[in-house]
Amino acid sequence: MDRLQSMRVFAKVVELGSFVRAATALDLSNTVVTRNLADLEAHLGTRLLNRTTRKLSLTESGQVYIERVRQILAEIDEADAEVSSRSRKASGVLRLCGNASFGQAQLARLLPLYAKDMPDVVLDVTLSDHGVDLVQEGFDVGVFLGVQKFDSSLIARQLAISNLVLCASPDYVARRGEPKSPHDLAQHDCLNFAFEQLRHHWPLQWDDQHINVPIRSRMVSNNGAVLREAALAGMGVMIRSSFTIEDDLTSGRLVRLLKEHHLGQTSVMMVYPSRRLMTWKMRTFVDFMAGQFPQPESDPWLAAL
Template identity: 70%
Template sequence: MDRLVSMRVFAKVVEQGSFARAAEALEMSATVVTRNVADLEAHLGTRLLNRTTRRLSLTETGQQYLERVRQILSDIDDADALASSSSRKPSGTLRIYCHPGFGQSQLAMLLPLYAQSMPDVVLDVTLADHAVDLVEQGFDVGIFIGLQKFDASMIARRLATSSVVLCASPGYIARRGAPATPAEVSQHDCLNYAFEQLRHSWPVEWDNQVINVPIVPRMVSNSGAVLRQAALAGMGITVRSSFMLEDDFESGRLVQLLRGHHLGDLSVQMVYPSRRLLSAKVRSFVDFMNAQFPHPERDPWLPEA
Protein backbone atom coordinates (compact mmCIF):
# COMPACT_ATOMS: atom_id res chain seq x y z
CA MET A 1 0.00 0.00 0.00
CA ASP A 2 1.23 3.46 -0.91
CA ARG A 3 0.06 5.27 2.20
CA LEU A 4 0.30 8.74 0.66
CA VAL A 5 -1.86 7.67 -2.30
CA SER A 6 -4.37 6.09 0.06
CA MET A 7 -4.52 9.28 2.12
CA ARG A 8 -5.20 11.33 -1.02
CA VAL A 9 -7.90 8.87 -2.10
CA PHE A 10 -9.53 8.95 1.35
CA ALA A 11 -9.58 12.77 1.39
CA LYS A 12 -11.04 12.86 -2.12
CA VAL A 13 -13.80 10.36 -1.20
CA VAL A 14 -14.84 12.60 1.69
CA GLU A 15 -14.66 15.73 -0.49
CA GLN A 16 -16.77 14.17 -3.26
CA GLY A 17 -19.16 12.36 -0.95
CA SER A 18 -18.96 9.03 -2.78
CA PHE A 19 -16.49 6.44 -4.03
CA ALA A 20 -17.80 6.74 -7.59
CA ARG A 21 -17.37 10.53 -7.81
CA ALA A 22 -13.94 10.29 -6.18
CA ALA A 23 -12.92 7.66 -8.73
CA GLU A 24 -14.02 9.94 -11.55
CA ALA A 25 -12.18 12.94 -10.10
CA LEU A 26 -9.01 10.92 -9.56
CA GLU A 27 -9.30 9.11 -12.88
CA MET A 28 -9.18 5.76 -11.11
CA SER A 29 -11.53 2.81 -11.15
CA ALA A 30 -14.07 2.58 -8.32
CA THR A 31 -12.48 -0.72 -7.33
CA VAL A 32 -9.06 0.88 -6.86
CA VAL A 33 -10.55 3.74 -4.84
CA THR A 34 -12.45 1.34 -2.60
CA ARG A 35 -9.36 -0.83 -2.09
CA ASN A 36 -7.21 2.17 -1.14
CA VAL A 37 -9.63 3.23 1.58
CA ALA A 38 -10.03 -0.34 2.82
CA ASP A 39 -6.24 -0.83 2.92
CA LEU A 40 -5.85 2.43 4.84
CA GLU A 41 -8.45 1.36 7.40
CA ALA A 42 -6.76 -2.04 7.73
CA HIS A 43 -3.38 -0.35 8.23
CA LEU A 44 -4.81 1.91 10.93
CA GLY A 45 -6.90 -0.82 12.51
CA THR A 46 -10.02 1.36 12.65
CA ARG A 47 -12.99 2.36 10.53
CA LEU A 48 -12.78 5.82 8.98
CA LEU A 49 -16.04 5.86 7.02
CA ASN A 50 -19.54 4.57 7.70
CA ARG A 51 -21.01 3.27 4.46
CA THR A 52 -24.67 2.84 3.58
CA THR A 53 -26.37 2.38 0.22
CA ARG A 54 -27.29 6.07 0.19
CA ARG A 55 -24.47 7.99 1.80
CA LEU A 56 -21.08 8.06 3.44
CA SER A 57 -20.28 9.60 6.80
CA LEU A 58 -17.09 9.99 8.78
CA THR A 59 -16.62 8.18 12.04
CA GLU A 60 -15.31 10.24 14.94
CA THR A 61 -11.85 8.79 14.33
CA GLY A 62 -12.25 9.43 10.61
CA GLN A 63 -13.02 13.10 11.23
CA GLN A 64 -9.91 13.53 13.39
CA TYR A 65 -7.77 11.63 10.90
CA LEU A 66 -9.12 13.66 7.97
CA GLU A 67 -8.04 16.93 9.60
CA ARG A 68 -4.48 15.66 10.01
CA VAL A 69 -4.42 14.12 6.53
CA ARG A 70 -5.48 17.40 4.93
CA GLN A 71 -2.72 19.24 6.77
CA ILE A 72 -0.13 16.63 5.76
CA LEU A 73 -1.18 16.73 2.12
CA SER A 74 -1.25 20.50 2.24
CA ASP A 75 2.30 20.66 3.56
CA ILE A 76 3.55 18.20 0.93
CA ASP A 77 1.88 20.07 -1.92
CA ASP A 78 3.12 23.38 -0.58
CA ALA A 79 6.68 22.06 -0.56
CA ASP A 80 6.31 20.82 -4.14
CA ALA A 81 4.81 24.11 -5.28
CA LEU A 82 7.51 26.13 -3.54
CA ALA A 83 10.23 24.16 -5.29
CA SER A 84 8.60 24.46 -8.72
CA SER A 85 7.97 28.21 -8.43
CA SER A 86 11.25 29.23 -6.79
CA SER A 87 12.90 30.05 -10.11
CA ARG A 88 10.04 32.27 -11.33
CA LYS A 89 9.72 35.96 -10.47
CA PRO A 90 6.31 37.09 -9.13
CA SER A 91 4.67 39.47 -11.59
CA GLY A 92 1.32 40.43 -13.11
CA THR A 93 -2.01 41.30 -11.48
CA LEU A 94 -2.92 39.52 -8.25
CA ARG A 95 -6.70 39.55 -7.69
CA ILE A 96 -7.58 39.25 -4.01
CA TYR A 97 -11.01 38.86 -2.43
CA CYS A 98 -11.39 39.67 1.28
CA HIS A 99 -14.12 39.94 3.89
CA PRO A 100 -14.69 43.69 4.48
CA GLY A 101 -14.03 43.69 8.22
CA PHE A 102 -10.71 41.90 7.92
CA GLY A 103 -9.82 43.77 4.75
CA GLN A 104 -10.27 47.21 6.27
CA SER A 105 -8.74 46.48 9.66
CA GLN A 106 -5.92 44.05 8.82
CA LEU A 107 -5.25 43.38 5.13
CA ALA A 108 -5.07 47.09 4.32
CA MET A 109 -2.07 47.40 6.66
CA LEU A 110 -0.33 44.28 5.29
CA LEU A 111 -0.64 44.92 1.56
CA PRO A 112 1.90 47.79 1.47
CA LEU A 113 4.46 45.47 3.07
CA TYR A 114 3.80 42.81 0.46
CA ALA A 115 3.88 45.35 -2.38
CA GLN A 116 7.22 46.70 -1.21
CA SER A 117 8.80 43.25 -1.56
CA MET A 118 7.00 42.43 -4.84
CA PRO A 119 7.37 45.51 -7.07
CA ASP A 120 6.27 43.68 -10.24
CA VAL A 121 2.93 42.54 -8.80
CA VAL A 122 -0.15 44.74 -9.32
CA LEU A 123 -2.76 44.36 -6.55
CA ASP A 124 -6.47 44.22 -7.41
CA VAL A 125 -8.39 43.98 -4.12
CA THR A 126 -12.15 43.46 -3.69
CA LEU A 127 -13.96 43.65 -0.34
CA ALA A 128 -17.41 42.07 -0.16
CA ASP A 129 -19.43 40.08 2.37
CA HIS A 130 -21.66 38.22 -0.10
CA ALA A 131 -20.96 34.73 -1.43
CA VAL A 132 -17.98 34.66 -3.80
CA ASP A 133 -16.89 31.98 -6.27
CA LEU A 134 -13.16 32.55 -6.57
CA VAL A 135 -12.73 30.63 -9.83
CA GLU A 136 -15.86 31.90 -11.56
CA GLN A 137 -15.14 35.51 -10.61
CA GLY A 138 -11.46 35.30 -11.48
CA PHE A 139 -9.87 35.75 -8.05
CA ASP A 140 -6.42 34.32 -7.35
CA VAL A 141 -6.82 34.12 -3.58
CA GLY A 142 -9.45 34.94 -0.95
CA ILE A 143 -9.60 35.69 2.78
CA PHE A 144 -12.73 34.18 4.33
CA ILE A 145 -14.04 34.70 7.86
CA GLY A 146 -16.06 32.39 10.10
CA LEU A 147 -19.02 30.76 8.39
CA GLN A 148 -18.42 32.24 4.95
CA LYS A 149 -18.81 29.47 2.38
CA PHE A 150 -16.33 28.45 -0.27
CA ASP A 151 -16.07 25.46 -2.57
CA ALA A 152 -14.81 22.32 -0.82
CA SER A 153 -12.35 21.68 -3.65
CA MET A 154 -10.45 24.87 -2.77
CA ILE A 155 -7.23 24.85 -0.79
CA ALA A 156 -7.83 26.45 2.62
CA ARG A 157 -5.18 27.42 5.16
CA ARG A 158 -6.13 28.89 8.51
CA LEU A 159 -4.28 32.12 9.19
CA ALA A 160 -5.56 32.89 12.68
CA THR A 161 -8.38 32.45 15.18
CA SER A 162 -10.32 35.57 16.14
CA SER A 163 -12.22 35.79 19.42
CA VAL A 164 -15.68 37.34 19.59
CA VAL A 165 -15.96 39.80 22.48
CA LEU A 166 -18.44 42.16 24.12
CA CYS A 167 -17.27 45.69 24.73
CA ALA A 168 -18.40 49.20 25.57
CA SER A 169 -16.85 52.63 26.17
CA PRO A 170 -15.78 53.77 29.64
CA GLY A 171 -18.39 56.54 29.36
CA TYR A 172 -21.22 54.05 28.83
CA ILE A 173 -19.99 51.87 31.70
CA ALA A 174 -19.79 54.91 34.02
CA ARG A 175 -23.35 55.82 33.11
CA ARG A 176 -24.99 52.38 33.02
CA GLY A 177 -22.56 50.04 34.77
CA ALA A 178 -20.97 46.87 33.41
CA PRO A 179 -22.95 43.61 33.25
CA ALA A 180 -21.63 41.09 35.78
CA THR A 181 -23.41 38.11 34.21
CA PRO A 182 -24.64 37.31 30.69
CA ALA A 183 -28.25 37.72 31.89
CA GLU A 184 -27.58 41.36 32.79
CA VAL A 185 -26.73 42.14 29.15
CA SER A 186 -30.48 42.06 28.48
CA GLN A 187 -30.84 45.20 30.61
CA HIS A 188 -28.44 47.20 28.46
CA ASP A 189 -28.57 49.08 25.16
CA CYS A 190 -27.02 46.87 22.47
CA LEU A 191 -25.40 47.81 19.17
CA ASN A 192 -26.07 44.92 16.88
CA TYR A 193 -25.07 43.48 13.51
CA ALA A 194 -27.91 43.21 11.01
CA PHE A 195 -27.79 39.41 10.92
CA GLU A 196 -31.07 37.67 11.60
CA GLN A 197 -29.43 35.11 13.88
CA LEU A 198 -28.01 37.91 16.06
CA ARG A 199 -30.84 40.43 15.85
CA HIS A 200 -32.64 39.41 19.05
CA SER A 201 -30.06 37.45 21.08
CA TRP A 202 -26.33 36.85 21.53
CA PRO A 203 -24.89 33.36 22.21
CA VAL A 204 -22.79 33.31 25.39
CA GLU A 205 -21.14 30.39 27.16
CA TRP A 206 -22.51 30.25 30.70
CA ASP A 207 -22.15 27.41 33.23
CA ASN A 208 -20.57 25.15 30.60
CA GLN A 209 -23.39 25.62 28.12
CA VAL A 210 -24.18 28.12 25.40
CA ILE A 211 -27.28 30.20 26.00
CA ASN A 212 -28.89 32.82 23.79
CA VAL A 213 -29.09 36.02 25.84
CA PRO A 214 -32.02 38.23 24.77
CA ILE A 215 -30.92 41.74 23.82
CA VAL A 216 -32.52 45.14 23.26
CA PRO A 217 -31.06 46.70 20.07
CA ARG A 218 -30.27 50.41 20.38
CA MET A 219 -28.82 50.36 16.86
CA VAL A 220 -28.65 47.76 14.11
CA SER A 221 -26.20 47.99 11.21
CA ASN A 222 -24.46 45.80 8.65
CA SER A 223 -21.29 47.88 9.12
CA GLY A 224 -18.81 47.06 11.84
CA ALA A 225 -17.28 50.52 11.42
CA VAL A 226 -20.62 52.20 12.17
CA LEU A 227 -21.17 50.05 15.26
CA ARG A 228 -17.64 50.77 16.48
CA GLN A 229 -18.17 54.51 16.24
CA ALA A 230 -21.48 54.18 18.09
CA ALA A 231 -19.76 52.17 20.84
CA LEU A 232 -16.96 54.73 21.10
CA ALA A 233 -19.59 57.43 21.47
CA GLY A 234 -21.12 55.58 24.43
CA MET A 235 -24.37 54.45 22.79
CA GLY A 236 -24.20 50.92 24.16
CA ILE A 237 -22.61 47.48 24.20
CA THR A 238 -21.50 45.85 20.97
CA VAL A 239 -20.06 42.55 19.74
CA ARG A 240 -16.67 42.78 18.04
CA SER A 241 -14.34 40.34 16.34
CA SER A 242 -10.92 40.80 17.89
CA PHE A 243 -9.32 41.58 14.51
CA MET A 244 -11.62 44.62 14.26
CA LEU A 245 -10.66 46.11 17.64
CA GLU A 246 -7.71 48.06 16.26
CA ASP A 247 -6.07 49.39 19.45
CA ASP A 248 -9.35 50.26 21.22
CA PHE A 249 -8.64 48.05 24.24
CA GLU A 250 -5.00 49.06 24.63
CA SER A 251 -5.88 52.75 24.34
CA GLY A 252 -8.80 52.38 26.74
CA ARG A 253 -11.36 53.67 24.25
CA LEU A 254 -13.30 50.42 24.69
CA VAL A 255 -13.43 47.99 27.61
CA GLN A 256 -13.94 44.24 27.25
CA LEU A 257 -16.95 42.92 29.16
CA LEU A 258 -17.70 39.47 30.62
CA ARG A 259 -14.10 38.34 30.20
CA GLY A 260 -14.84 34.99 31.84
CA HIS A 261 -17.53 34.09 29.31
CA HIS A 262 -16.82 32.80 25.81
CA LEU A 263 -18.79 34.22 22.89
CA GLY A 264 -17.17 32.08 20.22
CA ASP A 265 -14.30 32.18 17.74
CA LEU A 266 -14.03 33.01 14.05
CA SER A 267 -11.61 31.23 11.77
CA VAL A 268 -9.65 33.46 9.39
CA GLN A 269 -8.84 31.35 6.32
CA MET A 270 -6.82 31.96 3.19
CA VAL A 271 -8.36 30.16 0.21
CA TYR A 272 -6.99 29.58 -3.28
CA PRO A 273 -7.98 27.31 -6.16
CA SER A 274 -5.04 24.91 -6.57
CA ARG A 275 -1.46 24.16 -5.61
CA ARG A 276 -0.63 22.51 -8.89
CA LEU A 277 1.30 24.89 -11.13
CA LEU A 278 0.59 27.67 -8.64
CA SER A 279 1.75 30.95 -10.13
CA ALA A 280 4.70 32.73 -8.56
CA LYS A 281 2.56 35.75 -7.64
CA VAL A 282 0.02 33.60 -5.74
CA ARG A 283 2.76 31.56 -4.10
CA SER A 284 4.51 34.74 -2.96
CA PHE A 285 1.30 36.10 -1.41
CA VAL A 286 0.46 32.78 0.28
CA ASP A 287 3.94 32.60 1.78
CA PHE A 288 3.78 36.25 2.85
CA MET A 289 0.44 35.82 4.66
CA ASN A 290 1.54 32.60 6.35
CA ALA A 291 4.61 34.43 7.63
CA GLN A 292 2.45 37.19 9.14
CA PHE A 293 0.40 34.63 11.09
CA PRO A 294 2.79 31.91 12.31
CA HIS A 295 0.37 30.54 14.95
CA PRO A 296 -3.02 29.94 13.27
CA GLU A 297 -4.56 28.39 16.38
CA ARG A 298 -4.05 31.58 18.40
CA ASP A 299 -5.72 34.97 18.54
CA PRO A 300 -3.00 37.54 17.78
CA TRP A 301 -5.27 40.56 18.34
CA LEU A 302 -6.78 40.10 21.78
CA PRO A 303 -4.60 41.38 24.64
CA GLU A 304 -3.80 38.72 27.20
CA ALA A 305 -5.57 38.95 30.53
Protein backbone atom coordinates in the same frame (compact mmCIF):
# COMPACT_ATOMS: atom_id res chain seq x y z
CA MET B 1 17.71 5.76 -21.81
CA ASP B 2 16.68 9.01 -20.14
CA ARG B 3 13.74 7.57 -18.22
CA LEU B 4 12.39 10.94 -17.05
CA GLN B 5 12.41 12.28 -20.60
CA SER B 6 10.68 9.13 -21.84
CA MET B 7 8.01 9.53 -19.15
CA ARG B 8 7.42 13.15 -20.19
CA VAL B 9 7.11 12.09 -23.82
CA PHE B 10 4.70 9.29 -22.92
CA ALA B 11 2.53 11.66 -20.88
CA LYS B 12 2.43 14.22 -23.70
CA VAL B 13 1.52 11.59 -26.30
CA VAL B 14 -1.36 10.42 -24.11
CA GLU B 15 -2.46 14.00 -23.41
CA LEU B 16 -2.51 15.02 -27.09
CA GLY B 17 -3.44 11.62 -28.56
CA SER B 18 -0.81 11.85 -31.26
CA PHE B 19 2.91 11.23 -31.72
CA VAL B 20 3.10 14.11 -34.19
CA ARG B 21 1.36 16.63 -31.93
CA ALA B 22 3.47 15.51 -28.97
CA ALA B 23 6.65 15.98 -31.01
CA THR B 24 5.58 19.49 -31.96
CA ALA B 25 4.63 20.42 -28.39
CA LEU B 26 7.95 19.11 -27.02
CA ASP B 27 10.00 20.50 -29.91
CA LEU B 28 11.30 17.06 -30.77
CA SER B 29 11.40 15.07 -33.99
CA ASN B 30 8.88 12.34 -34.64
CA THR B 31 11.74 9.84 -34.64
CA VAL B 32 12.88 10.87 -31.14
CA VAL B 33 9.36 10.64 -29.76
CA THR B 34 8.87 7.19 -31.25
CA ARG B 35 12.24 6.02 -29.93
CA ASN B 36 11.47 7.31 -26.42
CA LEU B 37 8.22 5.33 -26.30
CA ALA B 38 9.89 2.22 -27.64
CA ASP B 39 12.73 2.47 -25.10
CA LEU B 40 10.23 2.97 -22.25
CA GLU B 41 8.16 -0.04 -23.27
CA ALA B 42 11.33 -2.14 -23.63
CA HIS B 43 12.47 -1.05 -20.18
CA LEU B 44 9.09 -1.95 -18.64
CA GLY B 45 8.71 -5.13 -20.65
CA THR B 46 5.13 -4.31 -21.65
CA ARG B 47 3.21 -2.38 -24.27
CA LEU B 48 1.77 0.95 -23.06
CA LEU B 49 -0.08 2.08 -26.17
CA ASN B 50 -2.15 0.39 -28.84
CA ARG B 51 -1.35 2.08 -32.15
CA THR B 52 -3.41 2.14 -35.32
CA THR B 53 -3.16 4.47 -38.32
CA ARG B 54 -6.06 6.53 -36.95
CA LYS B 55 -6.02 6.18 -33.17
CA LEU B 56 -3.91 5.68 -30.07
CA SER B 57 -5.31 3.99 -26.96
CA LEU B 58 -3.83 2.99 -23.65
CA THR B 59 -3.36 -0.65 -22.81
CA GLU B 60 -4.35 -1.86 -19.37
CA SER B 61 -0.71 -1.49 -18.26
CA GLY B 62 -0.56 1.91 -19.91
CA GLN B 63 -3.62 3.10 -17.98
CA VAL B 64 -2.04 2.12 -14.67
CA TYR B 65 1.32 3.60 -15.63
CA ILE B 66 0.03 6.98 -16.88
CA GLU B 67 -1.63 7.72 -13.53
CA ARG B 68 1.63 7.18 -11.67
CA VAL B 69 3.64 9.06 -14.29
CA ARG B 70 1.40 12.10 -13.98
CA GLN B 71 1.82 12.11 -10.21
CA ILE B 72 5.60 11.76 -10.48
CA LEU B 73 5.95 14.52 -13.06
CA ALA B 74 3.69 16.85 -11.07
CA GLU B 75 5.76 16.29 -7.92
CA ILE B 76 9.00 16.91 -9.82
CA ASP B 77 7.62 20.13 -11.29
CA GLU B 78 6.41 21.21 -7.85
CA ALA B 79 9.85 20.53 -6.33
CA ASP B 80 11.52 22.54 -9.10
CA ALA B 81 9.08 25.40 -8.58
CA GLU B 82 9.60 25.36 -4.81
CA VAL B 83 13.31 25.94 -5.21
CA SER B 84 13.39 28.19 -8.26
CA SER B 85 10.62 30.47 -6.94
CA ARG B 86 13.17 32.04 -4.62
CA SER B 87 15.00 33.51 -7.59
CA ARG B 88 11.99 34.29 -9.79
CA LYS B 89 10.19 37.60 -9.88
CA ALA B 90 6.48 37.81 -9.08
CA SER B 91 4.58 40.10 -11.43
CA GLY B 92 1.16 40.76 -12.92
CA VAL B 93 -2.29 41.34 -11.42
CA LEU B 94 -3.12 39.43 -8.24
CA ARG B 95 -6.89 39.26 -7.73
CA LEU B 96 -7.84 38.98 -4.06
CA CYS B 97 -11.24 38.71 -2.44
CA GLY B 98 -11.96 38.92 1.25
CA ASN B 99 -14.48 39.37 3.98
CA ALA B 100 -15.28 43.09 4.23
CA SER B 101 -14.66 43.55 7.96
CA PHE B 102 -11.42 41.56 7.94
CA GLY B 103 -10.30 43.34 4.80
CA GLN B 104 -10.86 46.78 6.26
CA ALA B 105 -9.34 45.96 9.64
CA GLN B 106 -6.44 43.70 8.64
CA LEU B 107 -5.84 43.30 4.89
CA ALA B 108 -5.71 47.08 4.48
CA ARG B 109 -2.77 47.06 6.91
CA LEU B 110 -1.03 43.97 5.53
CA LEU B 111 -1.26 44.55 1.78
CA PRO B 112 1.14 47.53 1.72
CA LEU B 113 3.74 45.33 3.46
CA TYR B 114 3.39 42.70 0.75
CA ALA B 115 3.40 45.31 -2.01
CA LYS B 116 6.62 46.84 -0.71
CA ASP B 117 8.48 43.57 -1.38
CA MET B 118 6.63 42.82 -4.63
CA PRO B 119 6.74 46.05 -6.66
CA ASP B 120 5.78 44.34 -9.93
CA VAL B 121 2.55 42.84 -8.55
CA VAL B 122 -0.64 44.86 -9.04
CA LEU B 123 -3.19 44.16 -6.29
CA ASP B 124 -6.84 43.97 -7.35
CA VAL B 125 -8.82 43.70 -4.09
CA THR B 126 -12.55 43.02 -3.71
CA LEU B 127 -14.19 43.01 -0.27
CA SER B 128 -17.63 41.58 0.29
CA ASP B 129 -19.79 40.07 3.01
CA HIS B 130 -21.50 37.86 0.44
CA GLY B 131 -20.41 34.42 -0.70
CA VAL B 132 -17.83 34.33 -3.47
CA ASP B 133 -17.07 31.55 -5.97
CA LEU B 134 -13.31 31.87 -6.11
CA VAL B 135 -12.83 29.97 -9.37
CA GLN B 136 -15.96 31.10 -11.19
CA GLU B 137 -15.27 34.77 -10.49
CA GLY B 138 -11.60 34.57 -11.39
CA PHE B 139 -9.96 35.31 -8.03
CA ASP B 140 -6.49 34.04 -7.19
CA VAL B 141 -6.73 33.98 -3.37
CA GLY B 142 -9.56 34.53 -0.89
CA VAL B 143 -9.64 35.34 2.82
CA PHE B 144 -12.90 34.39 4.51
CA LEU B 145 -14.40 34.00 7.96
CA GLY B 146 -15.99 30.91 9.42
CA VAL B 147 -16.18 27.36 8.22
CA GLN B 148 -17.27 27.18 4.59
CA LYS B 149 -17.36 24.40 2.06
CA PHE B 150 -14.99 24.93 -0.83
CA ASP B 151 -14.40 23.17 -4.11
CA SER B 152 -12.26 20.07 -3.58
CA SER B 153 -9.64 21.48 -5.96
CA LEU B 154 -9.01 24.35 -3.53
CA ILE B 155 -6.95 24.43 -0.36
CA ALA B 156 -8.57 26.03 2.72
CA ARG B 157 -5.88 27.03 5.21
CA GLN B 158 -6.61 28.45 8.64
CA LEU B 159 -4.67 31.63 9.35
CA ALA B 160 -5.92 32.41 12.85
CA ILE B 161 -8.76 32.28 15.36
CA SER B 162 -10.71 35.44 16.17
CA ASN B 163 -12.70 35.56 19.40
CA LEU B 164 -15.93 37.47 19.85
CA VAL B 165 -15.41 40.38 22.23
CA LEU B 166 -18.05 42.19 24.28
CA CYS B 167 -16.96 45.81 24.73
CA ALA B 168 -18.03 49.37 25.50
CA SER B 169 -16.39 52.73 26.08
CA PRO B 170 -14.98 53.60 29.54
CA ASP B 171 -17.55 56.42 29.73
CA TYR B 172 -20.43 54.00 29.16
CA VAL B 173 -19.10 51.57 31.77
CA ALA B 174 -18.71 54.41 34.28
CA ARG B 175 -22.34 55.48 33.74
CA ARG B 176 -24.08 52.13 33.41
CA GLY B 177 -21.84 49.67 35.19
CA GLU B 178 -20.17 46.50 33.92
CA PRO B 179 -22.23 43.37 33.19
CA LYS B 180 -21.24 40.38 35.30
CA SER B 181 -22.89 37.77 33.08
CA PRO B 182 -24.47 37.72 29.61
CA HIS B 183 -27.93 37.86 31.20
CA ASP B 184 -27.10 41.35 32.53
CA LEU B 185 -27.13 42.60 28.93
CA ALA B 186 -30.92 42.83 29.12
CA GLN B 187 -30.37 45.92 31.30
CA HIS B 188 -27.94 47.57 28.87
CA ASP B 189 -28.14 49.48 25.61
CA CYS B 190 -26.88 47.23 22.82
CA LEU B 191 -25.38 48.16 19.45
CA ASN B 192 -26.45 45.55 17.00
CA PHE B 193 -25.99 44.37 13.43
CA ALA B 194 -29.14 44.77 11.36
CA PHE B 195 -30.15 41.14 11.14
CA GLU B 196 -33.70 40.33 12.19
CA GLN B 197 -32.58 37.27 14.17
CA LEU B 198 -30.26 39.47 16.25
CA ARG B 199 -32.60 42.35 17.07
CA HIS B 200 -33.94 40.83 20.27
CA HIS B 201 -31.47 38.09 21.18
CA TRP B 202 -27.74 37.52 20.94
CA PRO B 203 -26.74 33.85 20.45
CA LEU B 204 -23.60 33.44 22.54
CA GLN B 205 -21.37 30.62 23.60
CA TRP B 206 -21.17 31.07 27.37
CA ASP B 207 -18.19 28.91 28.24
CA ASP B 208 -19.42 25.43 27.20
CA GLN B 209 -23.08 26.33 26.67
CA HIS B 210 -24.93 27.96 23.79
CA ILE B 211 -27.43 30.51 25.06
CA ASN B 212 -29.75 33.13 23.57
CA VAL B 213 -29.43 36.32 25.58
CA PRO B 214 -32.35 38.80 25.49
CA ILE B 215 -31.11 42.28 24.55
CA ARG B 216 -32.44 45.79 23.98
CA SER B 217 -31.07 47.40 20.83
CA ARG B 218 -30.08 51.06 21.11
CA MET B 219 -28.83 51.12 17.52
CA VAL B 220 -28.86 48.69 14.61
CA SER B 221 -26.77 48.99 11.46
CA ASN B 222 -25.52 46.85 8.61
CA ASN B 223 -22.10 48.48 8.94
CA GLY B 224 -19.58 47.59 11.64
CA ALA B 225 -17.78 50.93 11.37
CA VAL B 226 -21.00 52.76 12.31
CA LEU B 227 -21.48 50.54 15.35
CA ARG B 228 -17.87 51.04 16.39
CA GLU B 229 -18.23 54.84 16.29
CA ALA B 230 -21.39 54.55 18.38
CA ALA B 231 -19.56 52.41 20.93
CA LEU B 232 -16.67 54.88 21.08
CA ALA B 233 -19.21 57.66 21.67
CA GLY B 234 -20.59 55.79 24.69
CA MET B 235 -23.93 54.78 23.19
CA GLY B 236 -23.84 51.17 24.34
CA VAL B 237 -22.35 47.70 24.34
CA MET B 238 -21.37 45.84 21.18
CA ILE B 239 -19.96 42.47 20.20
CA ARG B 240 -17.25 42.42 17.55
CA SER B 241 -14.55 40.05 16.34
CA SER B 242 -11.22 40.73 18.02
CA PHE B 243 -9.47 41.64 14.77
CA THR B 244 -11.74 44.66 14.27
CA ILE B 245 -11.08 46.36 17.61
CA GLU B 246 -7.54 45.39 18.63
CA ASP B 247 -6.29 48.99 18.51
CA ASP B 248 -9.31 50.30 20.45
CA LEU B 249 -8.78 47.76 23.23
CA THR B 250 -5.02 48.36 23.39
CA SER B 251 -5.44 52.15 23.56
CA GLY B 252 -8.25 51.95 26.12
CA ARG B 253 -10.81 53.61 23.86
CA LEU B 254 -12.92 50.49 24.41
CA VAL B 255 -13.06 48.23 27.46
CA ARG B 256 -13.40 44.47 27.13
CA LEU B 257 -16.31 43.09 29.16
CA LEU B 258 -16.83 39.56 30.50
CA LYS B 259 -13.27 38.82 29.39
CA GLU B 260 -12.91 35.87 31.75
CA HIS B 261 -15.52 33.98 29.72
CA HIS B 262 -15.49 32.55 26.21
CA LEU B 263 -18.24 34.07 24.07
CA GLY B 264 -17.50 32.31 20.80
CA GLN B 265 -15.00 32.50 17.97
CA THR B 266 -14.59 32.28 14.23
CA SER B 267 -11.82 31.01 11.98
CA VAL B 268 -9.95 33.22 9.52
CA MET B 269 -9.38 31.10 6.41
CA MET B 270 -7.20 31.62 3.34
CA VAL B 271 -8.37 29.75 0.24
CA TYR B 272 -6.38 29.17 -2.93
CA PRO B 273 -5.81 26.56 -5.67
CA SER B 274 -3.49 23.62 -5.19
CA ARG B 275 0.18 24.60 -5.10
CA ARG B 276 0.58 22.72 -8.37
CA LEU B 277 -1.61 25.35 -10.05
CA MET B 278 -0.19 28.44 -8.36
CA THR B 279 1.55 31.29 -10.17
CA TRP B 280 4.58 32.98 -8.62
CA LYS B 281 2.55 35.98 -7.51
CA MET B 282 0.04 33.69 -5.76
CA ARG B 283 2.77 31.64 -4.11
CA THR B 284 4.49 34.73 -2.71
CA PHE B 285 1.21 36.08 -1.32
CA VAL B 286 0.20 32.78 0.29
CA ASP B 287 3.63 32.49 1.92
CA PHE B 288 3.46 36.12 3.05
CA MET B 289 0.06 35.69 4.71
CA ALA B 290 1.08 32.45 6.41
CA GLY B 291 4.13 34.24 7.77
CA GLN B 292 1.95 36.95 9.32
CA PHE B 293 0.05 34.34 11.35
CA PRO B 294 2.58 31.78 12.60
CA GLN B 295 0.17 30.30 15.18
CA PRO B 296 -3.05 29.48 13.27
CA GLU B 297 -4.79 27.96 16.30
CA SER B 298 -4.56 31.14 18.39
CA ASP B 299 -6.03 34.65 18.47
CA PRO B 300 -3.18 37.09 17.73
CA TRP B 301 -5.37 40.16 18.38
CA LEU B 302 -6.01 39.26 22.01
CA ALA B 303 -2.57 37.85 22.74
CA ALA B 304 -1.28 41.02 24.39
CA LEU B 305 -4.51 41.93 26.20
